[in-house]
Amino acid sequence: MTIDLADPPTGARSGPLFGVPGSRERIDTPALVLDLDAVELNLAAMAEIARAAGVALRPHAKTHKSTALAKRQIAAGAIGICCATLDEAEVMVAAGLPGVLITSPLVTAGKIARLMDLLDRTDDVMVVADDAGNVAALDAAAGARGKTLGVLVDLDLGQRRTGVAGVAEGIRLAREIASWKALRFRGVQAYAGHLQHVATRAEREALARAAQARVAALVAELRAEGLAPAIVTGVGTGTHAIDSEGPFTELQVGSYVVMDAEYGAVEHAPGASWPFRPALFVAVAVTSANAPGQVTTDGGTKAFALNGPLPTVVAGPLAGAAYAFAGDEHGRLVLPAGVAPPPLGTVIECTVPHCDPTVALHDAYHCVRGDRLVDVWPIDARGRRVPVPPG
Structure with a gap:
């Protein structure tokens, strides 16, 4: 594109x-x-990190909220854009950005109706879910429009914000998604936002490895069920160097494009700057x-x-x-x-x-x-x- x-x-x-x-x-x-010279350096650096690790980039627009920056992320090699809200997704789709993934569940009737309006514009949009009732509502809405919607199982990695509690719950929800005619099971989202600003690299890595094990266990069980996930997405700027070696197929990194004082206080690696x-x-x-x-x-x-x-x-x-x-x-x-x-x-x-x-x-x-x-x-x-x- x-x-x-x-x-x-x-x-x-x-x-x-x-x-x-x-x-x-x-x-x-x-x-x-916004310092454009620094932005361009950051875009190139993350694109090279992903390329070298053999993973895809689907960076998060919640950081910059700008179609101009999202376009530059795609031009630098990203396969799509993550959006935390439906509002962001509507703007990104209107600007022609591909591969939009909405990373928070959409559960109200109004938001589901707006999601269907997006599907009328492009079939290249996906959502996450952590509840069977929400999955049924998404299927009913997509079926009424004659559309097919891609859905990922959202797995909680300890932040206790959204996501199914564990592997068994993830398997049940994946089966549920796959059982509906208007839905397509696309994979797993597992984002450990609470780990991104852990100050020391050693502690952050230990926690991230434990989170990776939960993701890997769900992926293995899904494959055994015949539901191999095409997408395993998550990862933030703070854990990108660790999680690019794990079970993830793509990175949802956001803050890397501009950085901030919070990340300035976090150790990237012993003796190494970001x-x-x-x-x-x-x-x-x-x-x-x-x-x-x-x-x-x-x-x-x-x-x-x-x-x-x-x-x-x-x-x-x-x-x-x-x-x-x-x-x-x-x-x-x-x-x-x-x-x-x-x-x-x-x-x-x-x-x-x-x-x-x-x-x-x-x-x-x-x-x-x-x-x-x-x-x-x-x-x-x-x-x-x-x-x-x-x-």
């Missing part, structure tokens, strides 16, 4: 800042800044310097996700300074000893605590190369698209 990498027109290319030296420091704040570079930052501007020893900025809790380490300044005389929140619209930087307050209006870039929810707070990526703003991409898969019920 040929992917059109052209992005929706934004007006950025004709704006006064586009391509101008130093324009990165003139972006209106608070803003989400093969991926931080590519995502939040730019804020100094708005007040009247309080001694500190400055106030225009980026508060509406600009950064709170479920991660505090942001830090990435460059300049305040590099490494901790960022504190001072309200919905304000942040605070304590000045290091002997450092004078920056002039009002100074743009400061900070690390992103947790990439996925921080991206969800913004409407656009301000794309940069070096010190130049080169484009603006809408974050077009963020938000909810629930249809308004008829009056």
Whole structure:
């Protein structure tokens, strides 16, 4: 499949800042800044890791929520895109992205109806399930449309969020899926999200190997039943180097494309740094310097996700300074000893605590190369698209 990498027109290319030296420091704040050089390095690095391991890539759009980035992942060799929500999937399918897998069960009548609308547009979409009643509802809806829907058994690896409890339950559900006329059993999803940020490599690897054993046991039993899974999917950025050697046929990695402070605190391997570079930052501007020893900025809790380490300044005389929140619209930087307050209006870039929810707070990526703003991409898969019920 040929992917059109052209992005929706934004007006950025004709704006006064586009391509101008130093324009990165003139972006209106608070803003989400995307370093395209780092993104391209990350795309190439993960594609090579998957190729060398002989596994496929189906990266997770929940991280970036952007068809522009999803297109580039496909162009770099990914076979499809994972979506955490139906809302994301609808945007990805509308943009022509192939191989969309929705990784959370869809159980309400409204969502199942919207899923059927997606099937009307493409048969290249799959879902996961962990309940026989939900499987029956999916079959009824797909059968009524004259469609066939691919379904994977969702296996819980200890996060206790979604998924069947164990091998026996997985076998029963796989048989159930295979028994329905409008459904096609495609395989197994097993995602250990709770292991991705285990701080040390040794502990993370031990836990991941134990999770792999559960997946391998289910796969072996399915094969013995004549239900060999075509797809065994899961894996996050934190365990990619471990799980690429396990029973998985594809990787659902997400954060690798931009990275964040949470992963910066995790050991990739003893004495080794991550093969991926931080590519995502939040730019804020100094708005007040009247309080001694500190400055106030225009980026508060509406600009950064709170479920991660505090942001830090990435460059300049305040590099490494901790960022504190001072309200919905304000942040605070304590000045290091002997450092004078920056002039009002100074743009400061900070690390992103947790990439996925921080991206969800913004409407656009301000794309940069070096010190130049080169484009603006809408974050077009963020938000909810629930249809308004008829009056």
